Amino acid sequence: AAKAQRPDIKIIAVEAAAAASFTASLAAGEPVNAPVRPTLADGLAVGRVGDRSFALAAPRVDRVLTVDEQALSLAVLRLLELEKTSCEGAGAAALAALMGKAGQALKGRKVVLLLCGGNIDPTVLHRVIDHGLALDGRLWRFTATVSDRPGGMAKLTQVIADAGASVLEINHDRAFSGPEVFSTTVEVTVETADQDHIQTLHERLREADFEVISATGSR
CATH class of the missing domain: 3.40.50.1100 (Rossmann fold)
Structure with missing residues (x-):
């Protein structure tokens, strides 16, 4: 028609x-x-x-x-x-x-x-x-190694907050984190603004000496 x-x-x-x-x-x-x-x-x-x-x-x-x-x-x-x-x-x-x-x-x-x-x-x-x-860069999930001593998790969440991201979920794994007794692996899902925001947060984590082992939802 x-x-x-x-x-x-x-x-x-x-x-x-x-x-x-x-x-x-x-x-x-x-x-x-x-x-x-x-x-x-x-x-x-x-x-x-x-x-x-x-x-x-x-x-x-x-x-x-x-x-x-x-x-x-x-x-x-x-x-x-x-x-x-x-x-x-x-x-x-x-x-x-x-x-x-x-x-x-x-x-x-x-x-x-x-x-x-x-x-x-x-x-x-x-x-x-x-x-x-996640494709839009507004959800990001990463796995990082943090200190299992008092204050280790607080330091991680403070870096995330200072970068302007919001924590949705944290999975804390002591048993299968490797041979280091005083470190642990955490899987964190955060809300972000876009891909640039993810990159900024990633850089802030590195600057704070957090090792990001793997990440999804970023390009």
Whole structure:
């Protein structure tokens, strides 16, 4: 309908990279089978595009983009946070593409996103939010070695507080921390502002002589 009224508009299709059956079918010139992996965009996870759907879409779609799972998680989070809209992974695929390199190419142009589908399970939504926050640099988890003498943990939490981060959880492991009797391993999850904030906190920990053994949620 849109193409019939405005033949000059460009239609960009978006699908999950984990189930890129339309991309494969366009390359083959006909519907073909494509591998499907688990994806947040389960509404798009089909191994073969339907014959009728392909016949309708192929002549009208100007370009096809694929998005990965990280982009889908961030898109769901952005819609919930900024637009107060609960959208499933498949419905958020268009925004996921726009937030990537495609968005730079379309800068300054009038773009319409179709958000179709709000059928997301609350437990899945909870996981997606946490995953999106970690990708966004707003949750960071690290493992560090601290002194097991009085004041060791207090020093660690003070460094975190002075850096402007907030502790969500600390797991304290004495039994499996290695041969040092007076040191222990802690796994800490903190709330941060962004990736730059994580980098700042990481540097503050090093300056305070805390050895960060491993970290997740940072680039």
